[in-house]
Amino acid sequence: MNQYVLLKTDLNRWVEMARKKYRVYAPERVQEDIFFAPLLGPPESEFLTGLAVLPYLPPKDLVFPQSEILFSYSREGEKIALTVPDQETEASVLLGIRSCDTVGISWMDKFFRENFNDTYYGRRRDNLITVTIACNRPIKNCFCVCCEGGPFLDPGKNSFDLQLIDMNDRYLVECNSDQGETLINLDPALFSAPPPDMEAMRNRLEEEARSMFLPEPTSYMGTAIRRITADSVPSEVWTELGERCFDDGGCTFVCPCCSCFGVGYLAHGSGGCHYRFWDSCDYSGFTREVSGHNPRGEKGERFKRRFFHKLSYQYVKKDGRIGCVGCGRCITACPGEVGMPTVVETIRRSDTGDSSKE
């Protein structure tokens, strides 16, 4: 890992250089919400500080779009031609992503690229460079510390390109990949070597940030993980939680670690296409079979499924971590107020201490 210092007054110049070569995405206010959007001018500086900013949607659609064509077909007489959409995508930079979303992309990297490589994901991912901003101060719904999702990325543990750490009038820049160096090299004169005391200051900022969460937050998920793994959460608890679910799929669409998709088919004239789109395990149709039989026809069963996937040790073993990065978007999106923290808390409270099943 290399470290540099970038003065905030030089940020726009660096971004301007990047915009000449890349499509640069950054958080942008759209009426009352914030979204990642392609920059047409300088970035909105208020979203590039140590204060956490959470765009309504994670940037997962840059690597896993809401819908995309898998292939098109066309018939000409006896002949059928299959065409895969252009494999070239524009080289992009994602500026102002937070550590939680960066960890979410790492989760997707492993899921989509290992054990049957998804080249649609891969071609977008290979063209994306991330510039994360560490969070010196969390906001209301943040719980990344409980999920190893932040508030700072750990260069020894997390995979990322660049991480900016807000130090008032400057950023400490941590570069963790060759792609990150490419961005530094856009204008190396803007980046200077950090003074010796900067590492200590960085670590102090991270400690302060962590202390702003609940006391002993890292053990918070433990009970839920243990009980879901052992399948010892009473079915009434799942039913109760399921009753509060509106089947809207919102939590899954805003989740940086939700990757399920459906496939649709279009025919028009002599051609058509097969395309995929975000799907949700919240929906009863997700598992409904052609006979009408539905193995997860009950809301409680779907609820159990979703959280088994997110939190069970069986999946931690498979995916390398839990399927939650603590961004808190499901709290905002859920009209029934059954986002991740509520579920974890409900499971903790339902623990009567009977561990006979575990």
Place this chain on the structure above:
Amino acid sequence: MTNIYLPHLARIITIQDDTYDTKTFGLELVDAEARNTFRFRPGQFLEIAVLGVGEAPFGLASNPNHPEAFFVTIRAVGSVTDALHKLSPGDIVGVRGPFGNGFPFDEIKGKNVLFVAGGIGLPPLRSLIEPMLDARSEFGDVQILYGARSPADLVYKNRLKEWETMQDVRFMMTVDVGDSGWSGNVGVVTTIFPKADIIVDNTVAFVCGPPIMIRFAIMELLRLGFAPANIISTLERYMKCGVGKCGHCAIGHKYVCLDGPVFSYREMMKLPERVV
């Protein structure tokens, strides 16, 4: 790099009417290289697409020793299967796969084998029965018990007659409801268990059919003394990608498309949902 979602084109070579709602499609991959390198194991499945209409998983039904002439047996039950039934020889479909773990074969050499099939559950088992008959001397007793709703629902009628006459295969069949031309057994498949002289010792049982039939067959096999690890069945789930990405067929941390469709009853019992 392989595109896991892009099908090979395959031509329908033969279509055989098995029953009033079931047809067997013989297929051939159009691309010569893909055709020459196509191999599969018993119990694996294909994702077959009617372009622009839909794609669904189907168990390979043919003998893996003859991968050049593979076939699938398909009952018309929904939009994709209805569209498939409307196709004719020479028509083109999309084919991805083979996918899935498949049945054990080399691992059970020397053992006795019992097949319990219900209705349209026979086709996937046939992909295991045929190569076993090719290597008959490497297995112990081979017994096939087949049940269908009615005589009209029996698939592969010509092949069934051959199995009936084979000296080294013990074959019995039954129908839930007979008709005027039927003089054989009547009753669900488990009703012929008592007269089938089932060997339990050193036997692996393969069970395939509708979910309710699988449930009762497994209960009966357990009662006879089969160990859960020696009862092997297949699970079906709504499925899209076939390669563990779309998420639809997940049960617990297992994916029917990757970790299945073949599971022992022992493995099924460990899943966090009731599956049989």
